[in-house]
Structure formats: structure tokens, C-alpha cells
Amino acid sequence: xxxxxxxxxxxxxxxxxxxxxxxxxxxxxxxxxxxxxxxxxxxxxxxxxxxxxxxxxxxxxxxxxxxxxxxxxxxxxxxxxxxxxxxxxxxxxxxxx
Amino acid sequence: xxxxxxxxxxxxxxxxxxxxxxxxxxxxxxxxxxxxxxxxxxxxxxxxxxxxxxxxxxxxxxxxxxxxxxxxxxxxxxxxxxxxxxxxxxxxxxxxxxxxxxxxxxxxxxxxxxxxxxxxxxxxxxxxxxxxxxxxxxxxxxxxxxxxxxxxxxxxxxxxxxxxxxxxxxxxxxxxxxxxxxxxxxxxxxxxxxxxxxxxxxxxxxxxxxxxxxxxxxxxxxxxxxxxxxxxxxxxxxxxxxxxxxxxxxxxxxxxxxxxxxxxxxxxxxxxxxxxx
Numbered sequence: 001x002x003x004x005x006x007x008x009x010x011x012x013x014x015x016x017x018x019x020x021x022x023x024x025x026x027x028x029x030x031x032x033x034x035x036x037x038x039x040x041x042x043x044x045x046x047x048x049x050x051x052x053x054x055x056x057x058x059x060x061x062x063x064x065x066x067x068x069x070x071x072x073x074x075x076x077x078x079x080x081x082x083x084x085x086x087x088x089x090x091x092x093x094x095x096x097x
Numbered sequence: 098x099x100x101x102x103x104x105x106x107x108x109x110x111x112x113x114x115x116x117x118x119x120x121x122x123x124x125x126x127x128x129x130x131x132x133x134x135x136x137x138x139x140x141x142x143x144x145x146x147x148x149x150x151x152x153x154x155x156x157x158x159x160x161x162x163x164x165x166x167x168x169x170x171x172x173x174x175x176x177x178x179x180x181x182x183x184x185x186x187x188x189x190x191x192x193x194x195x196x197x198x199x200x201x202x203x204x205x206x207x208x209x210x211x212x213x214x215x216x217x218x219x220x221x222x223x224x225x226x227x228x229x230x231x232x233x234x235x236x237x238x239x240x241x242x243x244x245x246x247x248x249x250x251x252x253x254x255x256x257x258x259x260x261x262x263x264x265x266x267x268x269x270x271x272x273x274x275x276x277x278x279x280x281x282x283x284x285x286x287x288x289x290x291x292x293x294x295x296x297x298x299x300x301x302x303x304x305x306x307x308x309x310x311x312x313x314x315x316x317x318x319x320x321x322x323x324x325x326x327x328x329x330x331x332x333x334x335x336x337x338x339x340x341x342x343x344x345x346x347x348x349x350x351x352x353x354x355x356x357x358x359x360x361x362x363x364x365x366x367x368x369x370x371x372x373x374x
Contacts, residue, residue, distance in 0.1 A: 037211055039301075047296035048262055049273050050184070064269075073301060075217045 023060035032057025036074035134220030170227025185209035199235025243353035257290035281363025
């Protein structure tokens with residue numbers, strides 16, 4: 001399977017002692033944004049993966065410890081955030097101005 | 098062959114909706130995307146259930162592809178306009194697949210579903226029915242599809258282009274980062290392959306970069322234009338995207354897609370594997 005799994009939902013079955021999960025929501029004007037394209041860029045700004053947000057605006061990546069950048073594209077606009085991820089759950093929010 | 102023969106803009110697509118002789122085809126792995134909304138009149142192909150044999154790891158055979166397209170209402174002389182999610186990965190795979198079976202006029206919508214959505218263009222959830230046809234697929238074209246023995250023989254002699262992400266190429270991962278790590282027995286890459294991630298050929302909205310940018314990208318990576326080229330990834334869909342760039346946009350003559358890709362090569366007994374950047 002090469003497409004993105006369905007976004008959102010629980011973390012049952014995900015081993016947070018080994019996986020580095022980066023997840024969160026895209027927001028705009030007080031509401032979550034469905035159908036936004038969120039991409040994960042590595043520390044050299046290289047494209048790593050891309051998913052489409054769920055109806056509740058959720059996205060999730062399985063990454064590795066380190067520095068990452070999240071960037072979202074949607075008809076409403078763009079948002080970007082950098083973060084340092086560790087093993088376990090790393091939650092963040094992307095707010096479209 | 099030039100860019101305008103094989104690639105259409107979203108504007109062109111929208112202007113040609115419903116035109117006789119043109120069939121829009123959405124190709125996704127996630128077929129729920131199509132069901133929630135698709136370009137008006139477009140039919141759906143599921144890359145796995147429609148395009149892969151149910152038992153052996155291979156294409157559906159010539160008869161199977163003929164039956165599939167007949168049922169979808171596609172004729173041999175139709176212009177097939179493909180688009181899909183994942184930056185057109187599976188649409189590019191289908192493009193290559195249609196070419197293997199000799200379909201004449203095939204095009205991709207530049208940017209695929211992503212560009213269409215980012216432009217807020219209309220989508221329809223209406224069911225699409227087309228009258229059945231009698232499609233006749235051609236003999237599979239072996240000049241654009243590579244198999245494992247040829248790939249092993251290509252080490253050090255032909256261009257091998259690994260289009261996966263740098264971490265997959267280096268052997269740190271065996272699958273893209275948004276997926277469970279699965280697939281091959283061993284991680285790494287085919288010795289002498291150059292790593293040009295597919296994503297470098299695309300803009301953020303999923304459209305292809307300009308011919309000038311693309312030519313520079315592969316020249317800078319050390320691709321020898323005088324040699325034959327084999328592109329591979331993990332299962333052959335991202336490398337279809339690069340195959341499309343090299344052969345259809347840049348006009349390189351002998352370019353093959355190795356759809357066995359890393360899930361096959363990385364599980365072969367006795368072949369050399371390289372690691373690191």
C-alpha cells in the first residue's frame with residue numbers, strides 16, 4: 001500500500017515506544033480544515049510524505065526523531081510549522097492565517 | 098512527442114468535459130476519494146483490484162485488460178485523460194500501463210486531483226455509466242517495462258534511477274514515512290543507482306516542473322543521456338512518475354520502468370545491495 005492511510009482515529013496498534021508519530025489538525029478561522037494537503041519535509045527541506053486531512057482536519061505521519069517541517073496547502077491558504085520530534089506522540093497544530 | 102501531447106492543464110480538462118472521444122479516468126489507490134467526488138463523467142480504475150492480477154504478482158493479462166476497458170466504456174480510439182491523488186503517482190502508473198498495452202492517445206492532467214482541488218474546481222458524486230465497448234489491448238510492449246534479470250545486468254552499465262526518498266535509498270527505511278515499514282527483506286538500493294526522488298520533478302501543487310528545470314535536475318544528478326535508463330521505486334508507481342518525465346516530457350528514448358522495484362529486488366537472493374547516500 002502506498003497511499004496514505006485514513007487520517008484521524010485512534011492510536012490503537014501503534015507502538016509509541018518505537019514509533020515517532022507526528023500528528024495534529026489544520027485549523028482556519030476557528031474550524032478544522034478537511035481535505036487540506038499536509039506534507040512532511042525533512043531537516044534538509046526534502047519532501048518525505050504527504051497526506052490529506054480527515055473530515056475533522058486530522059493528519060498523521062510515522063517519522064523518525066529529528067527536525068521536521070509541516071506545510072499545508074488548501075484553497076483557504078497555506079500554513080507551515082517546524083518541530084523537533086521524539087519517539088512517541090508529537091502533536092501540533094497548523095493554523096491558516 | 099512533446100509536453101502538450103501528453104499533459105493537459107486543469108483548464109483544458111474542464112473545457113473538454115463531456116466531449117465525445119475523450120474519457121476521463123481517475124486512478125487511485127484510495128477509491129473512496131473517487132466515490133466522494135470526481136471530475137464529472139470520469140470513470141474509476143482501482144490500481145490494485147483492476148490493474149493487478151488477483152493471484153500472481155503481475156499485470157492483468159491482455160484479455161483481462163481488454164475486458165476491463167470494454168466494461169468501463171473505453172474504446173481504442175478514445176483519448177484517455179488520466180488523473181489521480183498522490184501527486185498523480187497512480188495516474189502515471191496507469192499511463193505507463195496503458196502504453197504497455199499499446200493505447201494510442203493517453204494524457205495526464207497536470208497536477209492531478211490535488212491541483213483540481215486546490216483550484217476549487219467542481220467535483221461530482223454522481224455515478225458514471227458508459228456503454229460497454231469492445232476494447233482490444235495490444236501485445237505488451239516490453240521496451241518500456243524492465244524485469245529483474247535485466248536490472249541486475251544493468252548495474253554499472255545502464256542508468257539506474259532510484260526515485261524513492263533519501264532515507265529509503267540510504268537503507269534507513271523500506272517504505273515511505275507515512276506508512277508502516279513493510280515490503281522487502283533488505284533495505285538499501287541497487288549498486289550504481291542515482292537517487293533522484295520523484296518529488297524533485299513536481300511542484301508543490303502536484304504539477305510537473307518545466308522542461309528546463311527537469312533537464313537540469315537529471316543532468317545534475319549524473320544521468321548519462323547516452324545510456325539506456327531504468328527507473329524504480331518500491332512498487333513501481335513513483336517510478337512511473339519519473340518514467341513519464343524522462344520518456345514523455347524530456348524525450349529520452351530508452352527508458353524502462355521496473356515495477357518489481359525494491360519489494361522484489363530487496364528480496365532477491367544473492368544480488369548486491371548498496372547502502373548510504
